[in-house]
Amino acid sequence: MAPSPAYPVVDLLVIGGGINGAGIARDAAGRGLSVLLCEQGDPAGATSSASSKLIHGGLRYLEHADFRLVRESLREREILLRIAPHLSRPLRFILPHAPQLRPAWLIRLGLALYDRLEGSPSLPASETVDLSRPPWSAWLKPEYRKGFIYSDVQTDDARLVVLNLRDAVEHGATVCDRTRVRAARREGALWCVTLEDSESGKPHEVRARALVNAAGPWVGALRERLAHDPRPVGLRLIKGSHIVVPRIEPGEHAFTLQQPDGRVVFLLPFEREFTLIGTTEIDHPDPEQKPQPSTAEIDYLCAAANRTLRVPLKAADVVWSFAGLRALFDDGKHDPAAITRDYHLELDGRHSEAPLLSIFGGKLTTYRALAETVMNRLAPWLPTPAPAWTARAPLPGGDRPFGEVVAELRTRHPHLDPVWLEQLARRHGSRATRLLAGVEQPGDLGEDFGGGLFECEVRHFIAHEWAREADDILWRRSKAGLHMTAAQRLAFARWLVDKRSPDG
Numbered sequence: 001m002a003p004s005p006a007y008p009v010v011d012l013l014v015i016g017g018g019i020n021g022a023g024i025a026r027d028a029a030g031r032g033l034s035v036l037l038c039e040q041g042d043p044a045g046a047t048s049s050a051s052s053k054l055i056h057g058g059l060r061y062l063e064h065a066d067f068r069l070v071r072e073s074l075r076e077r078e079i080l081l082r083i084a085p086h087l088s089r090p091l092r093f094i095l096p097h098a099p100q101l102r103p104a105w106l107i108r109l110g111l112a113l114y115d116r117l118e119g120s121p122s123l124p125a126s127e128t129v130d131l132s133r134p135p136w137s138a139w140l141k142p143e144y145r146k147g148f149i150y151s152d153v154q155t156d157d158a159r160l161v162v163l164n165l166r167d168a169v170e171h172g173a174t175v176c177d178r179t180r181v182r183a184a185r186r187e188g189a190l191w192c193v194t195l196e197d198s199e200s201g202k203p204h205e206v207r208a209r210a211l212v213n214a215a216g217p218w219v220g221a222l223r224e225r226l227a228h229d230p231r232p233v234g235l236r237l238i239k240g241s242h243i244v245v246p247r248i249e250p251g252e253h254a255f256t257l258q259q260p261d262g263r264v265v266f267l268l269p270f271e272r273e274f275t276l277i278g279t280t281e282i283d284h285p286d287p288e289q290k291p292q293p294s295t296a297e298i299d300y301l302c303a304a305a306n307r308t309l310r311v312p313l314k315a316a317d318v319v320w321s322f323a324g325l326r327a328l329f330d331d332g333k334h335d336p337a338a339i340t341r342d343y344h345l346e347l348d349g350r351h352s353e354a355p356l357l358s359i360f361g362g363k364l365t366t367y368r369a370l371a372e373t374v375m376n377r378l379a380p381w382l383p384t385p386a387p388a389w390t391a392r393a394p395l396p397g398g399d400r401p402f403g404e405v406v407a408e409l410r411t412r413h414p415h416l417d418p419v420w421l422e423q424l425a426r427r428h429g430s431r432a433t434r435l436l437a438g439v440e441q442p443g444d445l446g447e448d449f450g451g452g453l454f455e456c457e458v459r460h461f462i463a464h465e466w467a468r469e470a471d472d473i474l475w476r477r478s479k480a481g482l483h484m485t486a487a488q489r490l491a492f493a494r495w496l497v498d499k500r501s502p503d504g
């Protein structure tokens with residue numbers, strides 16, 4: 001998609017449509033700046049759809065004394081619960097006690113800190129739990145008698161990206177998907193940037209007062225091409241893989257499982273019928289090599305779960321798996337688990353020159369705070385922008401409590417499946433009502449592709465959420481792919497190709 005000719009010179013050009021780029025574009029556009037965001041592929045097509053999908057303080061970072069990060073993350077958790085209730089699902093996490101790994105007093109101390117580090121959180125505080133009693137005794141091995149229970153939040157990473165982009169556009173930003181930033185050179189106070197249509201290869205030039213390099217795993221390579229000082233900044237690319245298996249615990253609890261290697265592995269309720277298990281940490285230096293879960297990683301995750309679960313998991317139980325790359329700021333720690341998850345911003349440019357700001361590290365959880373920090377760092381180069389605003393403004397569909405939206409949808413649409421209506425509300429919040437305008441009967445939803453995917457939502461994904469290929473819709477805008485058979489996925493992909501053909 002070509003950038004809008006309405007912006008021959010933009011205030012800010014953001015490279016990368018992952019969560020960090022999307023959050024920065026939203027923040028900047030809402031402050032009245034002209035913003036262009038370029039994403040070489042599908043928004044959230046890289047790391048930001050391959051996370052564990054947690055909005056969390058990161059209990060284990062306390063062990064590394066990363067208090068600043070934990071405090072900021074807990075504050076952001078509260079903000080997201082407020083501005084995106086449909087994308088922020090509170091969960092209770094069970095942490096079975098393994099005395100040979102960490103003493104109970106240490107865990108109790110950590111949890112007390114976690115509960116109180118950032119004011120008075122709205123989620124229930126931690127407590128101890130007797131795991132030798134039902135329902136836990138049905139799922140956990142009998143040696144796990146004692147445990148702890150604490151709160152965190154689950155989100156949908158890819159939808160969080162898309163709704164930030166949507167809001168950026170509604171505040172005046174231009175989003176160019178399938179558009180690669182190929183080159184950029186300084187012309188005094190401006191950047192002259194060469195964009196390339198990722199599909200046709202057609203080049204296009206734009207000018208920008210400031211450039212943000214939010215290219216995730218590609219941040220280092222891009223910075224080396226564009227910055228004055230081409231010496232590499234420490235970057236560690238660490239692959240993390242997840243597996244999805246049929247639901248282990250029928251309730252809505254998550255499990256935090258301590259491992260003998262010092263790591264923790266999460267078991268998370270996922271898409272009603274499944275459990276998401278992750279993650280691993282393996283060096284993966286080449287971002288051009290698409291990360292895939294290896295057999296060894298799948299075995300590691302099964303073994304990690306089997307240390308605690310009564311009924312063992314096998315690799316054959318895995319119904320889906322995915323991997324992503326953490327682009328971490330290399331703070332010299334050898335152990336990937338010990339490298340800080342905090343973000344590091346590197347600013348390049350002398351005072352009279354257009355700046356380049358590169359983002360290393362960071363978490364999904366802290367994307368909004370990171371965007372505010374980016375705006376502060378770039379302030380000297382930008383027209384005086386409005387003050388910070390994103391902590392109070394709901395994301396699209398986040399203006400009403402989730403339960404209220406679900407109840408209203410069910411009242412308005414008594415002939416539609418109530419479970420499906422709840423899932424629709426999770427994806428779109430209060431905006432689900434717009435999507436269902438004019439729908440009375442199931443037949444009004446258009447073609448039924450299976451897995452809860454209907455034509456009316458597909459058309460919305462294409463028209464308003466930059467979806468183009470079948471995978472964009474099946475695995476990122478929704479997770480319908482997980483609920484469909486291989487034949488249904490193929491039929492949907494064919495339908496989409498037919499619709500896109502000139503006579504479709």
Ligand SMILES: Cc1cc2nc3c(=O)[nH]c(=O)nc-3n(C[C@H](O)[C@H](O)[C@H](O)COP(=O)(O)OP(=O)(O)OC[C@H]3O[C@@H](n4cnc5c(N)ncnc54)[C@H](O)[C@@H]3O)c2cc1C
Pocket residue numbers: 015016017018019020021038039040041042043044045046047048049050051052053054055056179180181182214215216217218222238239240241279323324325326359361362363364365366
């Ligand atoms: C396994 C794993 C689990 C995680 N779990 C959690 C979690 O539970 N909670 C949490 O808070 N965080 C988690 N994280 C961290 C979080 O996912 C990342 O910090 C975050 O997604 C990074 O977002 P990003 O925008 O920087 O990068 P990305 O999402 O990778 O986006 C960068 C984008 O830039 C684009 N791009 C690159 N080069 C160009 C170019 N030249 N032109 C145009 N576009 C370009 C890419 O296509 C890509 O889409 C996890 C990470 C991993 C890997």
